[in-house]
Amino acid sequence: MNAIWSISKRELRNYFVSPIAYIILAVFFIICGLFGYIVYVAKAPYAQLVYIMSLMTSIFMFLSPMLTMRLLSEEKKQGTMEMLYTSPITVAEIVLGKYLGALLFFGVLFFISLEFPVFLMIYGKPDLPAMLASMLGFLLVGGTLIAMGLFASSLAESQIVSAIIGFALVIVFWIMEFFSSAVSGSVGNWLATLSLSKHLESFNKGVLDGGDIFFFLAMSFMFVFLTIRRLDWKRW
Amino acid sequence: MIKVSRLTKYYGPTRAVEDVTFEAEKGEIVGLLGPNGAGKTTIMRMLTGYFAPTSGTAKIAGFDIIEEPMEVKKRLGYLPEVLPLYYEMVVSDYLEFVSQIKGITFKERRAKVAKALGLARIEDVKHRIIGRLSRGYKQRVGIAQALLNDPEVLILDEPTIGLDPKQIIEIRELIKSLGGSRTVLLSSHILPEVSMTCEKIIIINKGRVAAVTDKAAIEGKDRIIVKLLGEPAKAAAALSKVKSVANIEQSLEGPFTVLTLESSGKEDIRQDVFKAVVESGLILVEMRQASHTLEEVFLKYTAKEEDAR
Numbered sequence: 001m002n003a004i005w006s007i008s009k010r011e012l013r014n015y016f017v018s019p020i021a022y023i024i025l026a027v028f029f030i031i032c033g034l035f036g037y038i039v040y041v042a043k044a045p046y047a048q049l050v051y052i053m054s055l056m057t058s059i060f061m062f063l064s065p066m067l068t069m070r071l072l073s074e075e076k077k078q079g080t081m082e083m084l085y086t087s088p089i090t091v092a093e094i095v096l097g098k099y100l101g102a103l104l105f106f107g108v109l110f111f112i113s114l115e116f117p118v119f120l121m122i123y124g125k126p127d128l129p130a131m132l133a134s135m136l137g138f139l140l141v142g143g144t145l146i147a148m149g150l151f152a153s154s155l156a157e158s159q160i161v162s163a164i165i166g167f168a169l170v171i172v173f174w175i176m177e178f179f180s181s182a183v184s185g186s187v188g189n190w191l192a193t194l195s196l197s198k199h200l201e202s203f204n205k206g207v208l209d210g211g212d213i214f215f216f217l218a219m220s221f222m223f224v225f226l227t228i229r230r231l232d233w234k235r236w
Numbered sequence: 237m238i239k240v241s242r243l244t245k246y247y248g249p250t251r252a253v254e255d256v257t258f259e260a261e262k263g264e265i266v267g268l269l270g271p272n273g274a275g276k277t278t279i280m281r282m283l284t285g286y287f288a289p290t291s292g293t294a295k296i297a298g299f300d301i302i303e304e305p306m307e308v309k310k311r312l313g314y315l316p317e318v319l320p321l322y323y324e325m326v327v328s329d330y331l332e333f334v335s336q337i338k339g340i341t342f343k344e345r346r347a348k349v350a351k352a353l354g355l356a357r358i359e360d361v362k363h364r365i366i367g368r369l370s371r372g373y374k375q376r377v378g379i380a381q382a383l384l385n386d387p388e389v390l391i392l393d394e395p396t397i398g399l400d401p402k403q404i405i406e407i408r409e410l411i412k413s414l415g416g417s418r419t420v421l422l423s424s425h426i427l428p429e430v431s432m433t434c435e436k437i438i439i440i441n442k443g444r445v446a447a448v449t450d451k452a453a454i455e456g457k458d459r460i461i462v463k464l465l466g467e468p469a470k471a472a473a474a475l476s477k478v479k480s481v482a483n484i485e486q487s488l489e490g491p492f493t494v495l496t497l498e499s500s501g502k503e504d505i506r507q508d509v510f511k512a513v514v515e516s517g518l519i520l521v522e523m524r525q526a527s528h529t530l531e532e533v534f535l536k537y538t539a540k541e542e543d544a545r
Contacts, residue, residue: 006336010322017324079318083381086284086316087337088309235287 003089004097011071011101012108020070024063025109031059036116040123049126050204052116053134057141057200060109061174064142065166067105068149069159071098072227076157085235095150095228102146110139130206137203140216141196145170147223154227173219194219237262237389237419238283242292245278252278253443255292260436262388265415267434268423271534275443276423277317280393283421284314297388310339313387317394319378323367327358327377330366331384338385348384356380356410372403379410390414392422396429408433427533439537447537460497460506463522464513468493474516478508492521 015021032052039051072095075081084094117135120126152166153159172179173196180191192198199216202209238260245253253275260266268276282289283296285305293300299307322330331349340348353359356376361369366377375395382390395411396404411433414420424430430437431451439446464471468486471493476484480501487494499505506523513520 003337003339006333010333014322014324078321078323079316080320080322082281082286082316082318083314083320083334084337085286086309086312086314087334088306088339089337 003087003093004100007084007094007097008100008104011098012104014101015067015105020066021105024067025112028056028059028063028109029112032056032113032116036119040116040119049117049120049131050134050206053138054200054204056113057138060138060142061145061170062167064145065149065152065163065170068102068146068153068166069163070153071102071150072153072231073157073159073162077159091231092228095154095224095231099147099150099224099227102150103143106142106146110142113138127206133203133206133208136208136213137200140203140213141200144196144216144219144223147220147227148173151223151227151230154230237264238266238294238296238421240279240283240292240294243279243282243289243294244291245275245282245287246290251443253282253289256440256443256445258438258445258448260419260421262419263416264436265411265420265422265434266436266438267430268421268438268440269427269430269533270423270425270440270446272425274425274440276425276440277393278443279440280314280316280391280421280423284312284391285309286316310385311388313382313385313390315378315382315390315392315395317397319374320381321366321374321377324365326363326365327369328353328362330377331362331380334381335384340385348386351386352380352383355383355414372399372406375399375403375407376410379407383414388418390418390420392420394424395422396424396426404429439533441534441537446534449537459526460499460509461522461524461526462495462497462509462513462520463489463492464495464518464520465492466516466518468495470516471495471513471518474512474518475509478505478512480505496526 032055035055036052072081075084085091117126117131120131148169149162149166152169153162155165156162173194175197176195177192177198180188180195182188183191193215196219199212202212238258240256240258243253243256245251256275256279258266268279270276281287283294283301285301285308288302293302295301296308297311299311301308322333325333328349331352332345335345335348353362356379358373358376358380361373366374369377375398379392379395382392392411396407399407408429411420411422422430422433435451437449437451439449462471462475468488472484472486472495475481475495475497478497480499480503481497482500483498485496487496497505497509506525509523510520
């Protein structure tokens with residue numbers, strides 16, 4: 001447990017030592033800020049958070065592979081994985097530490113993004129439950145995207161390759177509904193239920209659906225689990 | 237302390253290590269010697285739990301590497317060939333992190349980090365960023381990392397690779413000073429490297445143990461090269477009378493005759509050689525003990541292996 005926390009703390013610090021954290025935060029908030037200004041200030045002011053939240057989700061979808069690409073790839077490339085593997089900790093602890101580290105960074109990003117709901121609360125009368133639902137949706141989908149990126153990072157030693165695989169995974173799951181339309185019958189229906197965007201709809205409507213919450217948690221769990229299996233399997 | 241039995245590793249169909257068996261006692265410094273690609277790193281990676289053997293097993297400090305890997309890892313310090321360093325971190329932060337990973341309690345942490353810094357002699361760079369250190373210092377940080385948990389067994393993979401001669405001597409001294417209470421297993425493809433630090437030497441060739449031998453046999457105290465002025469035949473005749481000279485090879489080097497003597501006994505025959513040269517009226521210009529080259533050692537032991545079959 002201590003090891004998980006140590007790894008995630010190091011990971012979070014590592015983000016802020018390299019320029020990557022600042023670039024991701026800057027890109028994210030410049031785009032969101034411009035959009036927010038147009039929607040909430042310049043145009044007819046809509047006091048609904050869901051506009052900015054769905055934009056934030058889309059932008060984070062593009063940025064998340066860059067956030068996760070180096071999680072495991074870098075360790076493998078620079079040889080530190082050998083130290084982690086030969087220390088008295090389990091592979092699960094390593095992977096969970098890494099996942100938590102990236103989640104913490106996402107937490108920082110989420111915390112800064114609270115400026116939008118705060119702004120709406122001050123200048124307008126937003127629908128509070130709807131606002132909270134869309135924020136929860138953003139958190140859940142963020143955790144899922146990071147888990148996918150983490151898995152992609154376990155597949156390659158090169159960060160670029162990891163980023164590309166991660167991006168491909170994200171896109172495929174994002175528009176799974178579209179792909180599934182090509183497959184007829186129950187398989188197609190089943191594939192459609194894996195679509196991230198479809199499960200996000202309820203949150204954006206301001207509805208909390210237990211099934212959708214479970215979906216995102218299960219997807220995150222599955223990709224973290226696959227990452228652990230993948231690393232374990234490689235050692236045999 | 238280390239007991240390896242029939243360790244075997246295949247990468248797919250390729251054989252990397254086959255049927256390796258050896259032992260190391262407590263306090264011993266043991267060297268794995270072999271050319272690049274012989275399987276030294278693979279053996280070490282199996283012992284440290286980086287990956288699992290295809291078959292066979294090993295016991296480290298009494299714990300089986302397959303059945304109780306966590307117990308083994310707690311008692312092990314490992315320096316991989318590729319230094320496991322986070323280059324963006326400060327030395328002391330890095331050691332602090334590794335000590336957390338190794339499960340050292342918060343109370344003990346400060347003392348253990350200070351001890352490792354001292355043993356590896358890197359106190360003066362503890363506030364510097366690892367990526368900006370020289371290769372020699374990076375190597376020391378790697379060694380400090382391996383020493384953090386006060387390991388009973390220390391495994392060092394090519395600990396002097398890429399260092400300059402002065403740094404090599406320093407690291408060698410450091411390794412020697414670490415022996416005694418700890419069991420050290422190190423690997424190298426350089427013969428003097430191993431013969432200078434290790435008491436016991438395990439020669440690995442093509443994934444197998446070619447021989448288990450000791451320092452003296454490799455250093456070749458039993459070989460003496462004599463350079464003198466005078467007729468080769470006369471010189472050879474004079475020296476062949478010296479007690480326990482088993483074999484003489486002669487060659488010419490400009491005006492000098494060079495004789496390589498091999499003695500069969502354990503005692504130093506240099507005094508007798510000197511006397512024999514003087515008595516026969518020859519002029520001695522040089523005499524030295526010669527060490528074997530890695531090639532010679534390999535030929536010697538791999539030839540034996542062939543004979544045995």
